[in-house]
Every structure is written in C-alpha cells, then in structure tokens.
Amino acid sequence: MRRLWKAVAPDFLGGGSSRPPPAPPAPPDPYLSQPWRNVKENYQENLAFVKSYQPRNQDVKHLRILLHGPVGSGKSSFFNSVDSVLKGRVTGRAASDAISGSSYTKKYTAHKIHKDAGSFYSVIFNDIMGFEQNTNTAVDVEDVKLAMRGHMPDGYQFNPVAQLQETDRDYISSPTLEDRVHVLVCVIPVDSVSLISDEVVMKMREVRLAAAELGIPQLAILTKVDDACPQAKEHIKETYRIKYLKEQVDKFSMLLGLPLNCIFLVKNYSSETKTNDDMNALILTALRQMINFGDDFLNDLETAELNLE
Template sequence: MGGGSSCPPCERPAPPDPYLSQPWRNVKDDYQENLAFVKSYEPRNQDVKHLRILLHGPVGSGKSSFFNSVDSALKGRVTGRAPTDAISGSSYTTKYKAYKIRKDDGSFYSVIFNDIMGFEQNTNTGVDVEDVKLAMRGHMPNGYQFNPVAQLQETDRDYISSPTLEDRVHVLIGVCPVDSVSLISDEVVKKMREVRLAAAELGIPQLAILTKVDEACPEAKEDINETYRIKYLKEQVDRFSMLLGLPLNCIFLVKNYSSEIETNDDINALILTALKQMINFGDDFLDDL
C-alpha cells in the first residue's frame, strides 16, 4: 500500500507590527506639569494681556472641535462653545470668532483662540486667503461675517485700521485630520502655504495639529497613550511636514472630544502638550517684539 504524503501547514506571514519600538514623543509624564504651566501663564510682554492663537485649515478639519477640546481640558468638563457640524460639506464656521477661557476664580486664561471659516478647493467658497492675512495683522474685527466673494476692505465700517499688538495674531496653527493628509487638494495646500509664507513675513510662529487620531487608527482608538508610537500616525506627520514645510517638532497629534461626556487625562495629555508649545512659541514672538 502506498503511503499518502501530508501537506505541510500553510505558513502565512505575520502581520506587520503597527508600533515603533519607542514613542517618538513623550507626553503623558508631563501632563500635570503642562496643566500647571498653562494655568499660570502670563505674557512677558506687558503690552498684551492675552496670547492670540489663530486656527486655520481645510473645511471639516476639526478647528472648532480643537478649541472645544482645549476648553474642556482646562475646565475639567466637556464643553461645546464653538459650534461644530459632523455632516456639513461646507464650513460650519462663518464668522471670525474670538474665544476666551474662564478660570474657576472668574478670571481668564491668558490665551485667546480665534476660529475662522475653513479653506475649500474652489475659488469662491471657503475663507479667502487675503482675509486670513488681514486677520493675522489684526485688521479683522471679532464677529466679522466671512464672504468668500467679497473680502474685508479698509472702507468697511468695522475694519480695524490701526490694530494694536493685542489685536494681532501671535501664533498660527494649521489643523488637519490625520487621515486626510494624503487627500488634501493641491488648491487647499496652496492656500495654506500662502498663509504660512505671509505669517513668516510677519514673524508669526507656526505649528500644526493633526486631529482625529482615534478615527484614523484602531490602535489609537484602543489605547490613546500609544499615539506617538504608532507607525501610521508618524508617517502622516512626516507627510504633512513635507506638504507644508513645517518641522516635525511643530506638528502635534491630538484626539478631540467627540463622543465623550467626561474629560479624560490621557486625551488631555495630548492636547496640553500641543497647547504648551503654542504658548512657548507665541510668548517668544511677543518677547522679541
């Protein structure tokens, strides 16, 4: 009788390891230190009371949600002061809005966030680059209603003709969902680059926030503490750096508060790491002036 030969078991290659051997940035251990820093911060330049941070980026990037997340992290409860919309295909923010954050004692943090309309691919939709430049120089009033086909003019009633240092933007923050980095249109990249170059001429420091890490990556959704150890997220940071020319130490990964109804120290740690660097860069800018 002939003996049958057995088939060797199929050997499938192991799935690639999604993690780096070490995190490329440490955030959790500095959480309490960063929180204390933000709470005690006051500008060294006596000509200003508040550091002004301007958020800009594509439609749906999470600009308003990022402010809400900062507000939540500092207040210790989830807030929603900046209106957001999960399904709108156009910018839900239509006005130039300044947000202060109140402390428990009734005073305010020494940081103001300005939110603007998002960039869109088409020429006559979304915020116009020239309006962003005027905002950076301090000419745009709080509450200004954006009009993509009619930019702010010197003859407009509310135009700030002689802005003070307090009116001007001190830090420019680009915001983009981390899973959309490769999907940003050339037109939107061009607009963001133009704003970056204008900010550079004014000496304004620039950083970036890549949002929605939990939606982009199952490993981050499972454990947000692994954010800076996940290969895919680091690859997107590298790609965004190449797109806009920002150095890696100016790009931060965050998860905005979305489904949560209570704050979380691990989410806050990512947010406060980014916020501290914004404050440091902005304060250096003011100090140099």
C-alpha cells in the same frame, strides 16, 4: 488497515509524514519600538503652566491663537477640548459641527476660556475656515493675512466672494498688538494629509510665508487620530508610537516645510462624556508648544522695540 492509509496519504490530506504548511507571515508591527514624543512626562507641569500662563510682554493681556483649516477638521472641537482640559470636565462651548460641509463658521469669533466668575485664561482662540476648492466654503488667503495683522474685527461676517476691505465700517485700521495674531495653527484631520490637493497646498504655503514675514510662529495639529487608525482608537496613549500616524506627520512636514517639532497629533473630545489623562496629555502638549512659541514671538517684539528706543 488505518495505519497503512495514513502512511500513503498525500500531503494535501494532511498525512502524518507530511510537513505542516508554512505559517503565514506575521502582519507588520503597527507600532514603533519607542514613542517619538513623550506626552505623559510633563503632564502635570504642562497643566499647571497653561493654567497660570500670562504673557511676559506687558502690552498684551492675551495670547491670540488663530486656528485655520478645512470645514470639519476639528477647530471648534480643539477649542472645546482645551476648555474641557482646563475645566476638568467635557464642555461644548464653541458649536462644533457634526454635519461637516453643510454649514461652517461664518463669523470671525474670539473664544475666551472662563477661569472663575468674571476672569479668563490668558489664551484666546480665533478660527477661520480653510482653503477648500469648493469656493462657497473657502476663505481667501488675503482674509487670513488681514486677520493675522489684526485688521479683522471680532464678529466679522465672512463673505466668500468679497474680502474684508479697508473701507469696511468695522475694519480695524490701526490694530494694537492685542488685536494681532500671535500664533498660527493649521488644523487638518490626520487621514486627509494624503488627500490635500496641490492647489490647497499652495495656498497653505502662501499663508505660511505671510506668517513668516510677520514673524508669526506656525504650528499644525493633525486631528481625529482615532478615526484614522484602529490602534489609536483602542489605545489613545500609544498615539506617538503608531507608525501610520508618524508617516502622516512626516508627509505633512514635507508638504508644508514645517519642522516635526511644530506638528502635533490630537484626538479631540467628541463622543466622550468625561475627560481622561491620555487625551488631555496630547492636547496639553500641543497647547504648551503653541503658548511657548507665541510668548517668544511677543517677547521678541518687545525686545526689538526696546532696541529701537
């Protein structure tokens, strides 16, 4: 009796003679078959290089890197991350702001990294807020240009409604090469790339052009890869294999006209209490390129001066 029922059971009851329903299509693979950048390969060499780096150009003691980008994009955290990588433990020197948007870096501050008691590494970071549409927290493109040329004094208090003027008391009228910016780095959370307004893109391009006119190399770091996709959060070492992240890099490259070898993916130290090689490798790869480009810039200047003599 039971056998008869099975034989005549319609498909939807899952009768023995009916075919199994087709399997749902497999979800698209979120990974590329190969990473598009290998960050682990030169890890120890990059670390040793950064630790021992000194500018070849004898006119400067420090390479000055200017980080610019929106409030909360991870500028202070990137400086802290570099500090952590070099010290081998998580530090929190530059106040990073957990309540982004409500307060922001109001001062132009040079951050040095301690090596031993009394000595510093040869890289200095300055940071400057980005070009948000909310004018209360935005910096003027002219201020960034003045900072790049070395006219902005350390500790300068930004004023969103009035830019730095030549007549200001602490305006540096004859900047030395040391005062100038040697590398410009744009800092943007990777998941904001698609949200950047046309107006902000225009301002970013304007700064990029100004940097190019001064011969200053420009790079970008796309931060918070862990916030942007679950794969990166779980396996940070796969960062350069994740399709979504590569797409954002491509998009950003197109927006700004910045080549791919100038764009880096980073996760900053934010919630971790210990450093780890996978995060260090991402940070070091970006930093190594900043130093290479900046050092080339300084060296080219020196060569140009020698040729003029």
